[in-house]
Amino acid sequence: MDFRLTAEQEEVRDSIRELADKMLRPRAAEFETAGEVPADVRRQLAEMGLFGMLVPEHFGGTELDPLSYCLAIEELARACAATSITVSVSNSVVAAPIAAHGSDDQKQSLLPSLARGELLGAFCLTEAHAGSDAAAIRTRATHTTAGYQLQGSKAWVTNAGWAGLFIIFATLDPALGSRGITAFLVRSENPGLRVGPPERKMGLRASSTAPVYLDACEIPSSDRLGEEGRGMAIALETLDAARIGVAAQCVGIARAAFEEAIAYARGRHAFGRPIAEFGAVKAHIADMAADIDAARLLTLHAASLKTAGADFGRQASMAKLWASEAANRVAARAVQIHGAAGFSADSPVERLYRDARVTTIYEGTSEIQRLVIARRLLGSGARSTSASSRPPT
Numbered sequence: 490m491d492f493r494l495t496a497e498q499e500e501v502r503d504s505i506r507e508l509a510d511k512m513l514r515p516r517a518a519e520f521e522t523a524g525e526v527p528a529d530v531r532r533q534l535a536e537m538g539l540f541g542m543l544v545p546e547h548f549g550g551t552e553l554d555p556l557s558y559c560l561a562i563e564e565l566a567r568a569c570a571a572t573s574i575t576v577s578v579s580n581s582v583v584a585a586p587i588a589a590h591g592s593d594d595q596k597q598s599l600l601p602s603l604a605r606g607e608l609l610g611a612f613c614l615t616e617a618h619a620g621s622d623a624a625a626i627r628t629r630a631t632h633t634t635a636g637y638q639l640q641g642s643k644a645w646v647t648n649a650g651w652a653g654l655f656i657i658f659a660t661l662d663p664a665l666g667s668r669g670i671t672a673f674l675v676r677s678e679n680p681g682l683r684v685g686p687p688e689r690k691m692g693l694r695a696s697s698t699a700p701v702y703l704d705a706c707e708i709p710s711s712d713r714l715g716e717e718g719r720g721m722a723i724a725l726e727t728l729d730a731a732r733i734g735v736a737a738q739c740v741g742i743a744r745a746a747f748e749e750a751i752a753y754a755r756g757r758h759a760f761g762r763p764i765a766e767f768g769a770v771k772a773h774i775a776d777m778a779a780d781i782d783a784a785r786l787l788t789l790h791a792a793s794l795k796t797a798g799a800d801f802g803r804q805a806s807m808a809k810l811w812a813s814e815a816a817n818r819v820a821a822r823a824v825q826i827h828g829a830a831g832f833s834a835d836s837p838v839e840r841l842y843r844d845a846r847v848t849t850i851y852e853g854t855s856e857i858q859r860l861v862i863a864r865r866l867l868g869s870g871a872r873s874t875s876a877s878s879r880p881p882t
Contacts, residue, residue: 494560501553502560508537509568517569520695521840524687526572531651534576535606539565543580545588548600555730555792559737563785566741567748570844571695573738578647579603581731583610583656587674590715590723595674599654611652613643613701614724620644621857623658624667624721628703630659636709639673639681643701645851649684650697653677657703658720670720674712681706692843728852729802730795732809735852736788739812742848743781746816746823746841750777753827764826773822780819784812803865810858813848820845 494502512533520526534540542558544550553561558580566573584603587595602608619625628641639659646655655675662669675682685700715723751774754765764770787808794801820842824831831838849855 494556498554498557498560501557502564505539505561505564506567509564513565513568513572517571517695518837518840520569520571524694525650525697526569526575526695530572531575531606531609534572538604539576540579540606540609541584541604542576543585543588544600544604548588548596548604550584550600550604555733555795556789559733559788559792562734562737563741563744563788566738567745568741569695570738570742570745570841571693573741574693574696575609575648575651577731577734577738578612579606579610579652581734582612582727583654585730586656586672586714586723586727589726590672590719591674592711594711595714599674603654608653609648609651611646611648611655611701612727613646613655613657615644615646616642617644621854623724624670626658626660626670627663628657628659629663630661630671630673632661633707635707636712637673637707639675639703639706639708641703643703645688645698646684646701648697649699649701650687652684652697655682655701656714657701658724659703661717665718667721668718670724671717672714672720672723673708674714675703675706675708679706679708690847692840692846729805732805732852732858733788733791733795733801735848736784736791736805736808736812739809739816739845739848740781740784740788742841742845743777743784743812743816743819746820746838746845747774747777747781749838749841750774750823750826753830770826773826777819777822780815784808784815787811803862806853806858806861806865809852810855810862813845814855816845816848 538551541550542553542561544552546552562573562577565576584600587599603610614623616626628639630637630639639657641659653676657673657675658670659673660669661671681704683702685702688698690698754770755763757764791801791804791808794804823838824842827836827838830836833839
Protein backbone atom coordinates (compact mmCIF):
# COMPACT_ATOMS: atom_id res chain seq x y z
CA MET A 490 0.00 0.00 0.00
CA ASP A 491 1.58 3.24 -1.20
CA PHE A 492 0.70 6.48 0.56
CA ARG A 493 3.24 8.72 -1.12
CA LEU A 494 1.74 12.17 -1.44
CA THR A 495 1.35 14.02 -4.69
CA ALA A 496 2.97 17.42 -5.10
CA GLU A 497 -0.44 19.03 -4.66
CA GLN A 498 -1.11 17.12 -1.44
CA GLU A 499 2.28 18.07 -0.04
CA GLU A 500 1.54 21.69 -0.88
CA VAL A 501 -1.78 21.52 1.00
CA ARG A 502 -0.09 19.95 4.03
CA ASP A 503 2.80 22.40 4.08
CA SER A 504 0.67 25.51 3.57
CA ILE A 505 -1.77 24.53 6.33
CA ARG A 506 1.11 23.63 8.65
CA GLU A 507 2.70 27.06 8.11
CA LEU A 508 -0.62 28.81 8.66
CA ALA A 509 -1.39 26.78 11.79
CA ASP A 510 2.06 27.28 13.29
CA LYS A 511 1.82 31.04 12.85
CA MET A 512 -1.83 31.72 13.58
CA LEU A 513 -3.11 28.95 15.84
CA ARG A 514 -0.44 27.15 17.83
CA PRO A 515 0.88 30.21 19.70
CA ARG A 516 -2.66 31.23 20.62
CA ALA A 517 -4.32 27.87 21.41
CA ALA A 518 -4.13 28.42 25.19
CA GLU A 519 -5.48 31.96 24.72
CA PHE A 520 -8.43 30.60 22.73
CA GLU A 521 -9.22 28.13 25.50
CA THR A 522 -9.14 30.82 28.18
CA ALA A 523 -11.44 33.01 26.11
CA GLY A 524 -13.72 30.04 25.38
CA GLU A 525 -13.83 30.69 21.65
CA VAL A 526 -11.99 30.66 18.38
CA PRO A 527 -12.07 34.43 17.76
CA ALA A 528 -14.15 35.72 14.88
CA ASP A 529 -11.12 37.35 13.24
CA VAL A 530 -9.32 33.99 13.21
CA ARG A 531 -12.34 32.30 11.69
CA ARG A 532 -12.42 35.00 9.01
CA GLN A 533 -8.76 34.43 8.18
CA LEU A 534 -9.34 30.68 7.94
CA ALA A 535 -12.25 31.35 5.62
CA GLU A 536 -10.09 33.57 3.42
CA MET A 537 -7.68 30.64 3.11
CA GLY A 538 -10.54 28.49 1.82
CA LEU A 539 -10.64 26.20 4.86
CA PHE A 540 -14.40 26.34 5.26
CA GLY A 541 -14.85 25.25 1.65
CA MET A 542 -12.55 22.24 1.62
CA LEU A 543 -15.43 19.86 0.82
CA VAL A 544 -17.42 22.27 -1.34
CA PRO A 545 -17.24 21.76 -5.14
CA GLU A 546 -15.21 24.34 -7.00
CA HIS A 547 -18.18 25.51 -9.08
CA PHE A 548 -19.86 26.56 -5.83
CA GLY A 549 -16.80 28.49 -4.70
CA GLY A 550 -15.09 25.77 -2.67
CA THR A 551 -11.56 24.40 -2.81
CA GLU A 552 -12.88 20.81 -3.23
CA LEU A 553 -9.98 18.91 -1.71
CA ASP A 554 -9.68 15.17 -2.21
CA PRO A 555 -10.31 13.12 0.96
CA LEU A 556 -6.60 12.55 1.64
CA SER A 557 -5.74 16.24 1.30
CA TYR A 558 -8.64 17.08 3.59
CA CYS A 559 -7.25 14.70 6.23
CA LEU A 560 -3.81 16.28 5.97
CA ALA A 561 -5.34 19.72 6.48
CA ILE A 562 -7.39 18.66 9.53
CA GLU A 563 -4.36 16.91 11.05
CA GLU A 564 -2.26 20.07 10.78
CA LEU A 565 -5.01 22.25 12.24
CA ALA A 566 -5.50 19.81 15.15
CA ARG A 567 -1.77 19.67 15.85
CA ALA A 568 -1.91 23.44 16.39
CA CYS A 569 -5.35 23.81 18.00
CA ALA A 570 -7.80 20.93 18.37
CA ALA A 571 -10.76 23.25 19.01
CA THR A 572 -10.15 25.12 15.78
CA SER A 573 -9.87 21.88 13.83
CA ILE A 574 -13.27 20.66 15.02
CA THR A 575 -14.86 24.04 14.30
CA VAL A 576 -13.64 23.83 10.71
CA SER A 577 -14.32 20.13 10.21
CA VAL A 578 -17.93 20.24 11.43
CA SER A 579 -18.92 22.96 8.98
CA ASN A 580 -17.19 21.02 6.20
CA SER A 581 -17.84 17.34 6.83
CA VAL A 582 -21.28 17.18 8.40
CA VAL A 583 -22.91 20.28 6.89
CA ALA A 584 -21.41 21.29 3.53
CA ALA A 585 -20.72 17.69 2.46
CA PRO A 586 -24.27 16.34 2.92
CA ILE A 587 -25.73 19.43 1.25
CA ALA A 588 -23.40 18.89 -1.71
CA ALA A 589 -24.41 15.21 -1.81
CA HIS A 590 -28.15 15.40 -1.11
CA GLY A 591 -29.25 19.01 -1.52
CA SER A 592 -31.50 20.30 -4.28
CA ASP A 593 -30.02 22.55 -6.94
CA ASP A 594 -31.53 25.58 -5.21
CA GLN A 595 -30.15 24.51 -1.82
CA LYS A 596 -26.67 24.02 -3.24
CA GLN A 597 -26.68 27.35 -5.07
CA SER A 598 -28.02 29.32 -2.11
CA LEU A 599 -25.99 27.69 0.70
CA LEU A 600 -22.72 26.20 -0.51
CA PRO A 601 -21.04 29.45 -1.67
CA SER A 602 -21.79 31.09 1.70
CA LEU A 603 -20.49 28.03 3.57
CA ALA A 604 -17.34 28.00 1.43
CA ARG A 605 -16.67 31.68 2.15
CA GLY A 606 -17.21 31.15 5.88
CA GLU A 607 -20.05 33.66 5.86
CA LEU A 608 -22.30 30.85 7.00
CA LEU A 609 -21.05 28.39 9.61
CA GLY A 610 -22.79 25.04 9.87
CA ALA A 611 -23.96 22.81 12.74
CA PHE A 612 -25.19 19.20 12.71
CA CYS A 613 -28.07 18.37 15.06
CA LEU A 614 -28.72 14.67 15.59
CA THR A 615 -27.95 13.86 19.25
CA GLU A 616 -30.58 14.44 21.91
CA ALA A 617 -30.33 14.24 25.69
CA HIS A 618 -31.70 10.68 25.69
CA ALA A 619 -30.58 9.64 22.20
CA GLY A 620 -26.83 9.62 21.56
CA SER A 621 -25.56 6.32 20.21
CA ASP A 622 -29.16 5.20 19.67
CA ALA A 623 -29.89 7.92 17.14
CA ALA A 624 -33.05 6.21 15.89
CA ALA A 625 -34.64 7.04 19.26
CA ILE A 626 -34.74 10.80 18.64
CA ARG A 627 -37.94 12.53 19.74
CA THR A 628 -37.76 15.85 17.92
CA ARG A 629 -40.94 15.88 15.83
CA ALA A 630 -41.64 17.19 12.37
CA THR A 631 -45.31 17.66 11.54
CA HIS A 632 -46.77 18.64 8.18
CA THR A 633 -48.27 22.11 7.75
CA THR A 634 -49.89 23.74 4.76
CA ALA A 635 -46.59 25.48 3.91
CA GLY A 636 -44.16 22.72 4.87
CA TYR A 637 -43.24 21.49 8.34
CA GLN A 638 -43.19 22.49 11.98
CA LEU A 639 -40.32 21.27 14.18
CA GLN A 640 -40.67 20.72 17.92
CA GLY A 641 -38.00 19.35 20.27
CA SER A 642 -34.41 19.85 21.32
CA LYS A 643 -30.88 18.80 20.39
CA ALA A 644 -27.87 18.34 22.65
CA TRP A 645 -24.10 18.82 22.35
CA VAL A 646 -24.31 20.74 19.08
CA THR A 647 -20.89 21.80 17.82
CA ASN A 648 -20.69 25.34 16.41
CA ALA A 649 -24.14 26.08 17.84
CA GLY A 650 -23.18 29.51 19.17
CA TRP A 651 -21.73 30.65 15.84
CA ALA A 652 -23.76 28.73 13.28
CA GLY A 653 -25.96 30.37 10.71
CA LEU A 654 -27.25 27.05 9.38
CA PHE A 655 -28.38 23.93 11.22
CA ILE A 656 -29.08 20.49 9.79
CA ILE A 657 -31.87 19.23 12.04
CA PHE A 658 -32.92 15.59 12.15
CA ALA A 659 -36.52 14.99 13.24
CA THR A 660 -39.01 12.16 13.07
CA LEU A 661 -42.31 12.32 11.25
CA ASP A 662 -43.59 9.38 13.29
CA PRO A 663 -41.73 7.70 16.18
CA ALA A 664 -43.53 4.44 15.37
CA LEU A 665 -41.60 4.29 12.08
CA GLY A 666 -38.25 4.19 13.88
CA SER A 667 -35.35 5.14 11.62
CA ARG A 668 -37.66 5.16 8.57
CA GLY A 669 -39.46 8.21 9.91
CA ILE A 670 -36.37 10.36 10.40
CA THR A 671 -36.01 13.28 7.99
CA ALA A 672 -33.35 16.00 7.63
CA PHE A 673 -34.12 19.71 7.50
CA LEU A 674 -32.11 22.88 6.85
CA VAL A 675 -32.88 25.62 9.36
CA ARG A 676 -31.36 29.10 9.48
CA SER A 677 -30.32 30.58 12.81
CA GLU A 678 -32.70 33.52 12.37
CA ASN A 679 -35.68 31.22 11.85
CA PRO A 680 -38.38 31.96 14.46
CA GLY A 681 -38.71 29.03 16.80
CA LEU A 682 -35.02 28.08 16.82
CA ARG A 683 -33.08 29.02 19.94
CA VAL A 684 -29.52 28.21 21.01
CA GLY A 685 -29.07 27.48 24.70
CA PRO A 686 -26.17 28.43 26.98
CA PRO A 687 -22.76 26.95 26.15
CA GLU A 688 -21.75 23.68 27.76
CA ARG A 689 -19.00 23.63 30.37
CA LYS A 690 -16.58 21.04 28.99
CA MET A 691 -13.51 19.09 30.03
CA GLY A 692 -11.69 19.92 26.80
CA LEU A 693 -12.05 21.63 23.42
CA ARG A 694 -13.23 24.64 25.39
CA ALA A 695 -12.63 27.08 22.55
CA SER A 696 -15.15 25.31 20.31
CA SER A 697 -18.78 26.32 20.62
CA THR A 698 -21.04 23.58 22.04
CA ALA A 699 -24.61 24.18 23.17
CA PRO A 700 -28.12 22.74 23.08
CA VAL A 701 -30.55 23.82 20.39
CA TYR A 702 -34.27 24.23 21.08
CA LEU A 703 -37.04 24.09 18.49
CA ASP A 704 -40.40 25.52 19.50
CA ALA A 705 -43.03 25.52 16.77
CA CYS A 706 -40.25 26.18 14.26
CA GLU A 707 -41.90 26.61 10.86
CA ILE A 708 -39.95 25.77 7.71
CA PRO A 709 -41.02 25.47 4.06
CA SER A 710 -40.92 22.17 2.17
CA SER A 711 -38.02 23.56 0.14
CA ASP A 712 -35.84 23.39 3.27
CA ARG A 713 -36.13 19.64 3.63
CA LEU A 714 -32.79 17.94 2.85
CA GLY A 715 -33.41 14.84 0.77
CA GLU A 716 -36.59 12.81 0.76
CA GLU A 717 -38.89 12.17 3.69
CA GLY A 718 -37.71 9.19 5.72
CA ARG A 719 -34.16 9.38 4.33
CA GLY A 720 -32.72 11.32 7.24
CA MET A 721 -31.09 8.38 8.98
CA ALA A 722 -29.46 7.21 5.75
CA ILE A 723 -28.10 10.74 5.20
CA ALA A 724 -26.85 10.91 8.79
CA LEU A 725 -25.09 7.55 8.65
CA GLU A 726 -23.50 8.24 5.27
CA THR A 727 -22.33 11.62 6.54
CA LEU A 728 -20.89 10.19 9.74
CA ASP A 729 -19.08 7.40 7.89
CA ALA A 730 -17.14 9.97 5.89
CA ALA A 731 -16.71 12.43 8.76
CA ARG A 732 -15.06 9.78 10.95
CA ILE A 733 -12.03 9.87 8.68
CA GLY A 734 -11.64 13.56 9.49
CA VAL A 735 -12.01 12.90 13.22
CA ALA A 736 -9.30 10.25 12.94
CA ALA A 737 -7.08 12.87 11.31
CA GLN A 738 -7.88 15.26 14.16
CA CYS A 739 -6.77 12.57 16.63
CA VAL A 740 -3.48 12.12 14.77
CA GLY A 741 -2.90 15.87 15.01
CA ILE A 742 -3.58 15.95 18.76
CA ALA A 743 -1.29 12.96 19.28
CA ARG A 744 1.47 14.55 17.22
CA ALA A 745 1.31 17.73 19.28
CA ALA A 746 1.54 15.77 22.55
CA PHE A 747 4.39 13.67 21.16
CA GLU A 748 6.38 16.72 20.08
CA GLU A 749 5.91 18.34 23.48
CA ALA A 750 7.07 15.12 25.19
CA ILE A 751 10.18 14.82 23.00
CA ALA A 752 11.19 18.44 23.66
CA TYR A 753 10.64 18.08 27.40
CA ALA A 754 12.51 14.77 27.64
CA ARG A 755 15.52 16.29 25.90
CA GLY A 756 15.55 19.41 28.05
CA ARG A 757 14.65 18.03 31.45
CA HIS A 758 17.60 16.70 33.47
CA ALA A 759 17.53 14.29 36.39
CA PHE A 760 20.37 12.45 38.07
CA GLY A 761 22.81 14.44 35.97
CA ARG A 762 21.48 13.64 32.49
CA PRO A 763 18.48 14.28 30.22
CA ILE A 764 15.52 12.09 31.07
CA ALA A 765 15.42 11.14 27.37
CA GLU A 766 18.32 8.83 28.15
CA PHE A 767 16.29 6.79 30.65
CA GLY A 768 14.94 3.47 29.43
CA ALA A 769 11.45 4.06 30.82
CA VAL A 770 11.14 7.35 28.93
CA LYS A 771 12.48 5.76 25.74
CA ALA A 772 9.82 3.06 26.02
CA HIS A 773 7.10 5.71 26.31
CA ILE A 774 8.47 7.55 23.26
CA ALA A 775 8.64 4.35 21.20
CA ASP A 776 5.06 3.38 22.03
CA MET A 777 3.84 6.89 21.26
CA ALA A 778 5.55 6.89 17.86
CA ALA A 779 4.10 3.47 16.98
CA ASP A 780 0.60 4.57 18.00
CA ILE A 781 0.82 7.71 15.85
CA ASP A 782 2.13 5.92 12.77
CA ALA A 783 -0.52 3.20 13.03
CA ALA A 784 -3.26 5.82 13.43
CA ARG A 785 -2.03 7.82 10.47
CA LEU A 786 -1.79 4.76 8.20
CA LEU A 787 -5.31 3.64 9.07
CA THR A 788 -6.58 7.16 8.42
CA LEU A 789 -4.79 7.47 5.08
CA HIS A 790 -6.05 4.03 4.07
CA ALA A 791 -9.66 5.00 4.72
CA ALA A 792 -9.17 8.31 2.90
CA SER A 793 -7.56 6.59 -0.09
CA LEU A 794 -10.50 4.17 -0.37
CA LYS A 795 -12.94 7.09 -0.31
CA THR A 796 -10.87 8.86 -2.97
CA ALA A 797 -11.06 5.75 -5.16
CA GLY A 798 -14.82 5.50 -4.75
CA ALA A 799 -14.52 2.17 -2.91
CA ASP A 800 -16.43 1.08 0.19
CA PHE A 801 -14.65 2.73 3.12
CA GLY A 802 -17.10 2.47 6.03
CA ARG A 803 -15.35 -0.28 7.96
CA GLN A 804 -11.93 1.31 7.45
CA ALA A 805 -13.28 4.70 8.57
CA SER A 806 -14.54 3.13 11.78
CA MET A 807 -11.22 1.33 12.30
CA ALA A 808 -9.31 4.56 11.76
CA LYS A 809 -11.54 6.49 14.13
CA LEU A 810 -11.40 3.74 16.76
CA TRP A 811 -7.64 3.32 16.73
CA ALA A 812 -6.73 6.99 16.29
CA SER A 813 -8.98 8.19 19.10
CA GLU A 814 -7.77 5.54 21.54
CA ALA A 815 -4.18 6.22 20.45
CA ALA A 816 -4.55 9.97 20.96
CA ASN A 817 -5.65 9.32 24.53
CA ARG A 818 -2.72 6.97 25.15
CA VAL A 819 -0.20 9.35 23.63
CA ALA A 820 -1.53 12.35 25.54
CA ALA A 821 -1.46 10.38 28.80
CA ARG A 822 2.15 9.31 28.18
CA ALA A 823 3.09 12.92 27.41
CA VAL A 824 1.70 13.99 30.79
CA GLN A 825 3.58 11.14 32.45
CA ILE A 826 6.87 12.16 30.85
CA HIS A 827 6.34 15.73 32.05
CA GLY A 828 5.64 14.54 35.58
CA ALA A 829 4.25 17.20 37.88
CA ALA A 830 4.83 19.85 35.19
CA GLY A 831 2.36 18.00 32.96
CA PHE A 832 -0.30 18.24 35.65
CA SER A 833 -0.12 22.03 35.60
CA ALA A 834 -2.80 23.94 33.70
CA ASP A 835 0.05 26.03 32.28
CA SER A 836 1.40 23.01 30.38
CA PRO A 837 0.30 22.39 26.78
CA VAL A 838 0.12 18.64 27.43
CA GLU A 839 -2.48 19.17 30.14
CA ARG A 840 -4.76 20.82 27.58
CA LEU A 841 -3.99 18.17 24.96
CA TYR A 842 -4.83 15.43 27.47
CA ARG A 843 -8.25 17.00 28.05
CA ASP A 844 -8.84 17.70 24.36
CA ALA A 845 -8.08 14.10 23.43
CA ARG A 846 -10.55 12.61 25.88
CA VAL A 847 -13.74 13.31 23.93
CA THR A 848 -12.46 11.78 20.71
CA THR A 849 -13.44 8.28 21.87
CA ILE A 850 -16.99 9.58 22.40
CA TYR A 851 -18.04 11.89 19.58
CA GLU A 852 -18.67 10.86 16.00
CA GLY A 853 -19.61 7.45 17.39
CA THR A 854 -18.14 6.04 20.59
CA SER A 855 -15.37 3.45 20.54
CA GLU A 856 -18.00 0.90 21.51
CA ILE A 857 -20.13 1.82 18.50
CA GLN A 858 -17.09 1.69 16.19
CA ARG A 859 -16.36 -1.86 17.38
CA LEU A 860 -19.98 -2.79 16.71
CA VAL A 861 -19.87 -1.31 13.20
CA ILE A 862 -16.57 -3.04 12.41
CA ALA A 863 -17.75 -6.41 13.68
CA ARG A 864 -21.07 -6.23 11.84
CA ARG A 865 -19.35 -5.45 8.57
CA LEU A 866 -16.84 -8.25 9.05
CA LEU A 867 -19.41 -10.82 10.15
CA GLY A 868 -22.14 -9.74 7.76
CA SER A 869 -24.73 -9.69 10.53
CA GLY A 870 -26.31 -6.47 9.37
CA ALA A 871 -25.76 -4.00 6.57
CA ARG A 872 -25.65 -0.91 8.76
CA SER A 873 -26.05 0.07 12.35
CA THR A 874 -28.71 2.64 13.22
CA SER A 875 -26.48 3.82 16.03
CA ALA A 876 -24.55 7.04 15.65
CA SER A 877 -23.38 10.04 17.56
CA SER A 878 -23.48 13.66 16.50
CA ARG A 879 -20.47 14.86 18.45
CA PRO A 880 -21.24 15.14 22.12
CA PRO A 881 -18.90 17.59 23.84
CA THR A 882 -17.42 19.56 20.97
